Amino acid sequence: MITREQAVAYRLHVNHLVDRLPAGSREQAAYVGLQDTAPRDALLGLHARMAGCAPSDWEHPSLIQTYSPRAAVYVLPARDFGVFTLGRLPLDANAVRRIDVLAERLCASLDGHERRGGMGRELREACASGRIAVRWDTTSLWGREVPRPSIDVSAARVELCRRHVRCFGPTTPKTFSWWSGLSPADARAVWDSLADELVEVDFEGVAGWILGADEEWLRSATLPRGVRLLPAPDLRLFGRDHGGRFVGPGLRELTPAADSFHPNGLLVDGRIVGAWGRKGGRVDVVLSEKLDARQYGALEEEVATMPVRDPQLSVR
Numbered sequence: 001m002i003t004r005e006q007a008v009a010y011r012l013h014v015n016h017l018v019d020r021l022p023a024g025s026r027e028q029a030a031y032v033g034l035q036d037t038a039p040r041d042a043l044l045g046l047h048a049r050m051a052g053c054a055p056s057d058w059e060h061p062s063l064i065q066t067y068s069p070r071a072a073v074y075v076l077p078a079r080d081f082g083v084f085t086l087g088r089l090p091l092d093a094n095a096v097r098r099i100d101v102l103a104e105r106l107c108a109s110l111d112g113h114e115r116r117g118g119m120g121r122e123l124r125e126a127c128a129s130g131r132i133a134v135r136w137d138t139t140s141l142w143g144r145e146v147p148r149p150s151i152d153v154s155a156a157r158v159e160l161c162r163r164h165v166r167c168f169g170p171t172t173p174k175t176f177s178w179w180s181g182l183s184p185a186d187a188r189a190v191w192d193s194l195a196d197e198l199v200e201v202d203f204e205g206v207a208g209w210i211l212g213a214d215e216e217w218l219r220s221a222t223l224p225r226g227v228r229l230l231p232a233p234d235l236r237l238f239g240r241d242h243g244g245r246f247v248g249p250g251l252r253e254l255t256p257a258a259d260s261f262h263p264n265g266l267l268v269d270g271r272i273v274g275a276w277g278r279k280g281g282r283v284d285v286v287l288s289e290k291l292d293a294r295q296y297g298a299l300e301e302e303v304a305t306m307p308v309r310d311p312q313l314s315v316r
Helices: 004-014 041-049 078-088 093-110 120-129 153-168 173-180 184-193 212-220 232-238 293-304
Strands: 063-067 073-077 132-136 141-145 198-203 206-211 227-230 264-268 271-279 282-287 312-315
Touching (some): 004 232, 078 153, 153 173, 173 184, 198 212, 206 212, 264 293, 293 312
Antiparallel strands (some): 063 073, 132 141, 264 271
């Protein structure tokens, strides 16, 4: 049986939230996409995963932005743009034609230029065509036409599923459907095409699936030591569904310290022991457990290296 502790430990390791990647490893840090909710969560997600993160890394040329199926902007590796756009196209040909018509109309209106605002819901839907990229600077949203990725659509869907299972396993077809935006039937069809790579495990009495190549790693995973300031989207790694096992949907409370001003999580030695929020450079941490001297020193270092102007730690 796989325990929740093993699953969390595995997810933290595979998402590079234990040992930081070397400076400049932006594409590897954004391997499964980083949600860019305000204020600049994708940048903070890069910082949690990569050493030497700079304030401008979220807009590095190796990265690109697009809408997720849940109307949030994500930062992705530019080379994998097709995986995260064409990979979530529905299997129904009529539905794909509708998306292509929207994209064609939007590209015609853009006329080769980047445009700010005024594109509404059509922009979100058209992003699945792979022909539209966005740029969000926390105050304005811009859209522009890009070349359609050359990746085969079926291959893109399978790779999207593979990345989901690798980074969020143990997982299920239902969770993949929610995460990818594919309908339950479409998600199951894509899932089945990856079946030869999957292994079913008992996840505390519930069926879950992982990549067969990762089974030994998962079973031997232990909670890490160290401190990370996790942006709110990363808290799904701890299981936000009703049973507290899978990445979503749901917003299960992980610490009583969290509130609307402190939506993020303080990870210490593999557990969430507090919440934090940020306004400018001020990082306000609310603890639900006392930290020892080593842990507090590590927290101070985490804040000092945040890629924001004049970071200052406040703890209560």
